[in-house]
Amino acid sequence: KQEVTQIPAALSVPEGENLVLNCSFTDSAIYNLQWFRQDPGKGLTSLLLIQSSQREQTSGRLNASLDKSSGRSTLYIAASQPGDSATYLCAVNTGFQKLVFGTGTRLLVSP
Amino acid sequence: SAVISQKPSRDICQRGTSLTIQCQVDSQVTMMFWYRQQPGQSLTLIATANQGSEATYESGFVIDKFPISRPNLTFSTLTVSNMSPEDSSIYLCSVVRPTRSGETQYFGPGTRLLVL
Numbered sequence: 001k002q003e004v005t006q007i008p009a010a011l012s013v014p015e016g017e018n019l020v021l022n023c024s025f026t027d028s029a030i031y032n033l034q035w036f037r038q039d040p041g042k043g044l045t046s047l048l049l050i051q052s053s054q055r056e057q058t059s060g061r062l063n064a065s066l067d068k069s070s071g072r073s074t075l076y077i078a079a080s081q082p083g084d085s086a087t088y089l090c091a092v093n094t095g096f097q098k099l100v101f102g103t104g105t106r107l108l109v110s111p
Numbered sequence: 112s113a114v115i116s117q118k119p120s121r122d123i124c125q126r127g128t129s130l131t132i133q134c135q136v137d138s139q140v141t142m143m144f145w146y147r148q149q150p151g152q153s154l155t156l157i158a159t160a161n162q163g164s165e166a167t168y169e170s171g172f173v174i175d176k177f178p179i180s181r182p183n184l185t186f187s188t189l190t191v192s193n194m195s196p197e198d199s200s201i202y203l204c205s206v207v208r209p210t211r212s213g214e215t216q217y218f219g220p221g222t223r224l225l226v227l
Contacts, residue, residue: 032213043203044154044218046112051213089153091216097142097207098169099216101153 002027002094004102012108013080021075021105023090028068031093035064035075037086038104044089048075080109113137113208115219123225124194131190132222134204139184145177148201148221157202160187194226 003026013019023033032051036044048057048064050073056065063076073090087106091099114137124130134143145157158166158179166179180188191198201221207214 034216036218041223043220046215046217049210049212049215057212091154093216096159097144097214097216098156098159099144099146099154099205101155103153 002030002092002100004090004092004100006088006090006102006105008105009103010106010108012110015080015082015109015111017080017109019077019080019107021077021088021090021107023073023075023102025071025073025092025100025102027094028071029094030068031095033064033066033073034091034093034099035062035073036089036091038089039086047088077107080107082109082111085109113140113206113217115204115206115217117202117204117219117222119222120220121223121225123227126195126226128194129190129192130194130224131188132202132204132224134187134189134219136185136206140206140208141184142207143181143187144205144216145179145187145189146203146205146218148203150199154203157189191224194224196226199224199226 007022034049035047050066061078066073087104091101116135118133143160146154148154157172158168160166160181162181178190203221205218
């Protein structure tokens with residue numbers, strides 16, 4: 001059974017710092033991995049999608065990497081801003097577009 | 112991206128009653144998914160809804176408790192039946208759309224359910 005873990009569970013940083021969020025999964029047989037952010041009281045916003053054959057994807061200040069063989073992904077946020085404060089979720093596609101979600105990292109960026 | 116709406120956005124219900132949640136997508140999709148997010152936890156897939164066939168349920172979820180309808184390619188409903196306080200959760204629907212990166216999943220805003 002696929003299990004997805006995210007470390008740290010919570011993170012508090014001052015504005016401007018670069019930070020790394022970690023995601024690990026137990027079964028490397030995945031089709032892709034997707035990073036989301038969830039704001040309080042709202043749904044999920046898709047940030048980045050990495051196919052299993054890819055090593056990384058970039059969007060603006062966000063960079064996600066994938067090491068499928070070791071079951072790891074990282075989300076790098078450059079020059080963090082207070083607007084980045086949210087819960088970040090990673091999810092692996094185990095087939096038929098079924099997603100298994102991680103436990104989430106709650107990020108707080110202070111001005 | 113995809114524009115997904117859900118109704119109701121939130122509700123407070125009495126135990127033993129049922130609630131039907133609607134999910135509307137801005138254009139046709141083959142599969143729609145229903146997820147649950149219990150308080151303080153991450154999302155768990157309930158079922159996959161295909162138009163013209165019965166929904167496929169994940170382990171731990173059954174049709175009698177969570178009946179799903181998929182009358183067309185832009186709409187689905189999830190009913191939470193005979194509710195108990197343990198059903199208090201956020202229920203989200205999602206769809207997949209092709210993007211430059213690949214098949215990307217998009218989520219609705221969620222329905223926040225509190226069962227008393």
